[in-house]
Amino acid sequence: MGHTPNTRHPGLSVDAGVGNRLIEVKVGVAALRSIRMGLMQLAYNLSQRPSFQGFLVLPDVTVTRKRLEEEWQLAASVLRPDLLGRLSLCMSDGDHFVGIPRDPDLDTQRILSKVVAAERPHVGSRVARAHASFVVLKILLLEWLRGGEPITAEYLVRSSGYSYPTIANVLLNLGSLIERQSDRRVTLRWFPKDEFARLLAVSDRARSTVRFTDRSGQPRPFESYLRRLEKLDPPGLAIGGVLGAKHYFADLDLVGIPRLDISLHCPGHQMDLGFVERLDPALKRVSDPLEPASVVVHAVRHADPFFIPREGELQWADPVECLIDLHEARLEKQAHQFLEALQRNRPTKP
16 A cells, blocks of 8 residues: 555666566557567566566557457466466556456555556657657648648647647658748648658558458458447547548549448547457457458547548548548559549638
8 A cells, every 4th residue: 555666676677666566567559579578578577586476567558358368378388387377467447457367456456557657658758759740740731631721839739639849849840841920820831742651651650550350251241340330339439441531532433342441539549449349259450461451440649530520420530541541551543532632622722
């Protein structure tokens, strides 16, 4: 009770040591390799301290629980039983933690919350630096396609969720691409093809894209997924990809919908994928970006999701999000056609 986390405790190569607990925190994990390394690191430390317990905490993990349980079984096959018995994987579930192979007790719950709160600002600042350029440029592109009216830095701060210094740094790096007004409002001078290509190059990581495919051998038709998703109506979801692009440009040259692209608003870097299993238990995560996917989920990290209402349930993702989805799906011809339509229909200044 009342423990204070000692981050980077002397002699420990983990994030914190509190009492007889060794704690390693990995925020926003999307790869099993990071989990494997974290478990091995904790096991090494526990081997030097026979009376200690080790907790690998994954606050915003995007890996499904089933995959985590499979990874735990792999660890169990190589670790000594005395080490395994003192190890736990812990994931956020609302306002508490659940664990594999067991949930942490109440005292440990409080300690883990304190350690995660202490670690999150350091991780958050790295995430902000890594993805601020992506988010700010995406918002600038969206505003440019809406007609290019200049916007304030305060608007960018509010809609992106990043601090003023971070916004100012991104705008500075965009150089002459940014047109600055006398009242300090900004806008893009033109559609930046080179910058957009760089945005596409990092989009998978910036959006934490997660792909699912049907392993049952009898995949559902696209319309079935959509109807089921509308019935579930999870919060913070919007439809993007081909269907979203067709909403903005009905003449998109494509017969059928190859997959369902979903935009999930998670500005706090948490990505809750539980709705996918409710959508269809046969949907299994695939790590190979070249493997065909039935459902693809993209995180929307900015504070304002820019979602647009649609008839029925759910919403539409913004047109820039849909454009990125088309590129990510390797529908280059359709992406080019869609961008031309967006530029052609862009409101012009009087």
